[in-house]
């Protein structure tokens with residue numbers, strides 16, 4: 267919530283230290299952490315072009331001034347600021363409405379997303395520790411893998427700081443939706459821009475569950491088509507990792523997906539309610555604490571969790587044990603068990 271200029275002035279006059287006042291929804295600030303990376307740079311480009319973004323704060327441990335100088339020459343609305351290294355993180359996230367996090371290492375061929383845990387868990391924990399203090403009301407969108415575990419890590423850090431609000435924390439699974447829509451459109455000759463495929467569960471292997479039965483426009487798939495499409499969607503990240511042959515994982519399609527999701531969060535903040543799939547704390551599926559489903563986004567983040575009723579129940583059941591393993595690993599990392 268933004269304070270009117272008058273109350274800000276009188277608070278300052280009374281010597282009050284104002285901590286973490288959010289910008290007004292009319293001037294949204296988006297902070298991008300990991301802004302110099304393979305995802306960060308094209309995602310920064312797309313966010314700079316987003317007419318809803320008033321301030322784009324770029325944070326990384328390296329190369330931020332160059333990326334910011336480059337982006338700041340684009341004739342779009344967003345003001346761009348650069349913040350480099352831990353000492354400048356507080357300023358990067360302070361008053362942010364939305365914080366998008368692609369900071370961390372990507373996979374190489376032969377690795378699972380869980381193999382990134384040892385490096386990325388600590389990166390996410392430390393970033394969220396500062397967010398908890400400088401921007402406790404921000405909507406946080408985590409791209410860093412393994413998403414199934416980094417979201418519970420972030421939640422535990424926010425809880426430890428007494429500022430956790432389950433409506434405000436998201437694992438970004440939009441790329442799974444983007445891919446499903448691309449693959450289905452290609453197979454069926456649909457217009458990809460008008461094809462809708464919800465994807466639920468998590469963001470690794472069998473936890474990625476495309477609800478092909480709910481494709482719009484309504485589409486019939488043979489058993490053979492489903493048997494081919496489902497694993498292709500589940501392994502699409504690995505398809506890119508292998509094609510890049512050691513040079514990283516998906517960056518361009520992820521930048522598009524991340525920009526789409528960040529835009530949806532900002533629209534929600536501005537009162538333009540909309541529905542997106544995201545990995546959030548949820549009671550949609552029994553026996554698992556975090557699960558991606560379509561959720562309605564609004565001024566406070568998740569306004570409503572839209573459940574899953576689906577023909578894909580076997581896939582959902584199969585994902586629960588794997589998700590619980592990933593979630594428990596993240597929680598234990600923060601709790602030091």
Ligand SMILES: NC(=O)C1=CN([C@@H]2O[C@H](COP(=O)(O)OP(=O)(O)OC[C@H]3O[C@@H](n4cnc5c(N)ncnc54)[C@H](O)[C@@H]3O)[C@@H](O)[C@H]2O)C=CC1
Nearest residue numbers: 300302303304305326327369370371372409410411441520
């Ligand atoms: N959720 C999803 O659907 C997807 C997630 N990813 C994940 O996104 C992450 C980033 O991937 P890329 O951009 O390709 O990697 P990258 O290595 O190209 O870029 C990562 C950036 O993070 C920065 N960084 C490292 N430690 C940091 C810290 N403590 N604070 C701030 N910045 C820090 C690096 O300096 C680098 O600029 C990976 O974990 C990857 O697995 C990738 C694709 C899809």
Ligand SMILES: O=C([O-])CC(=O)C(=O)O
Nearest residue numbers: 373411441503504515516
């Ligand atoms: O596969 C990876 O390591 C990156 C990722 O999450 C994706 O492309 O879906």
